[in-house]
Amino acid sequence: xxxxxxxxxxxxxxxxxxxxxxxxxxxxxxxxxxxxxxxxxxxxxxxxxxxxxxxxxxxxxxxxxxxxxxxxxxxxxxxxxxxxxxxxxxxxxxxxxxxxxxxxxxxxxxxxxxxxxxxxxxxxxxxxxxx
Amino acid sequence: xxxxxxxxxxxxxxxxxxxxxxxxxxxxxxxxxxxxxxxxxxxxxxxxxxxxxxxxxxxxxxxxxxxxxxxxxxxxxxxxxxxxxxxxxxxxxxxxxxxxxxxxxxxxxxxxxxxxxxxxxxxxxxxxxxx
DNA sequence: CGGCATCCGCATGGATACTG
DNA sequence: CAGTATCCATGCGGATGCCG
Numbered sequence: 001x002x003x004x005x006x007x008x009x010x011x012x013x014x015x016x017x018x019x020x021x022x023x024x025x026x027x028x029x030x031x032x033x034x035x036x037x038x039x040x041x042x043x044x045x046x047x048x049x050x051x052x053x054x055x056x057x058x059x060x061x062x063x064x065x066x067x068x069x070x071x072x073x074x075x076x077x078x079x080x081x082x083x084x085x086x087x088x089x090x091x092x093x094x095x096x097x098x099x100x101x102x103x104x105x106x107x108x109x110x111x112x113x114x115x116x117x118x119x120x121x122x123x124x125x126x127x128x129x130x131x
Numbered sequence: 132x133x134x135x136x137x138x139x140x141x142x143x144x145x146x147x148x149x150x151x152x153x154x155x156x157x158x159x160x161x162x163x164x165x166x167x168x169x170x171x172x173x174x175x176x177x178x179x180x181x182x183x184x185x186x187x188x189x190x191x192x193x194x195x196x197x198x199x200x201x202x203x204x205x206x207x208x209x210x211x212x213x214x215x216x217x218x219x220x221x222x223x224x225x226x227x228x229x230x231x232x233x234x235x236x237x238x239x240x241x242x243x244x245x246x247x248x249x250x251x252x253x254x255x256x257x258x259x260x261x262x
Numbered sequence: 263c264g265g266c267a268t269c270c271g272c273a274t275g276g277a278t279a280c281t282g
Numbered sequence: 283c284a285g286t287a288t289c290c291a292t293g294c295g296g297a298t299g300c301c302g
Binding site: 069 | 148170
Binding site: 027029054055056057058061082 | 294295296297302
């Protein structure tokens with residue numbers, strides 16, 4: 001979702017903007033990392049890894065992008081063993097609201113989606129049988 | 132982003148929920164289609180296609196999923212040539228808020244992201260030169 | 263511990279051609 | 283017009299191994 005080349009969006013004014021947003025922080029891991037950090041404040045690499053069930057590869061890649069985009073700060077302690085702490089920057093913190101709104105929406109509407117899906121699948125199955 | 136198998140998320144209570152939400156409506160096209168319909172009310176297949184610069188394939192696939200999940204309604208007029216209208220259901224309409232919040236966030240923060248990114252890249256380039 | 267490098271399967275998603 | 287079917291490139295994302 002992040003690095004996909006896109007045909008230019010002709011119309012739909014703020015679709016363009018949405019498209020931009022999604023290109024930057026629209027992938028699953030970015031959202032989940034921000035959500036995690038927003039809950040726990042500061043987390044280390046492996047804490048995030050365990051928390052999210054993400055692979056090291058995707059975690060380091062996504063964290064680097066988030067740091068590059070100014071959403072996450074990275075603090076390195078050259079101790080032995082080394083220690084790295086990740087936290088939200090003010091910009092990253094501002095992203096909490098959209099994430100929070102999305103989470104609330106999910107809480108209220110996920111069951112409705114499941115119901116609609118089940119109903120749709122039932123109807124589809126009947127179509128098959130009647131054919 | 133939709134059909135990816137996921138390692139179970141151990142901690143982070145509402146990360147689980149976010150994960151669910153993202154699995155259903157977290158992909159680029161779903162969001163953009165809802166955004167489009169929320170602006171124009173009702174759109175035909177090719178209108179959406181032109182609007183978003185999406186391929187027929189992804190449009191029909193995504194629309195089917197959105198219909199299955201109860202976010203979008205599909206009305207077929209068996210005229211010649213045929214005519215199909217897509218619109219938001221009440222459930223789909225409820226999704227406008229998260230999308231809207233995200234769009235507003237983008238309006239306010241995209242430039243900051245670009246700036247942070249440029250700064251990060253500059254710093255990285257200097258590191259290369261000094262090496 | 264906190265990564266990076268590599269390999270690789272598989273889904274995503276575009277382009278094209280064809281149908282009703 | 284509104285799709286479906288097929289082919290194919292890209293790259294996401296997981297698994298493994300190694301290094302500071």
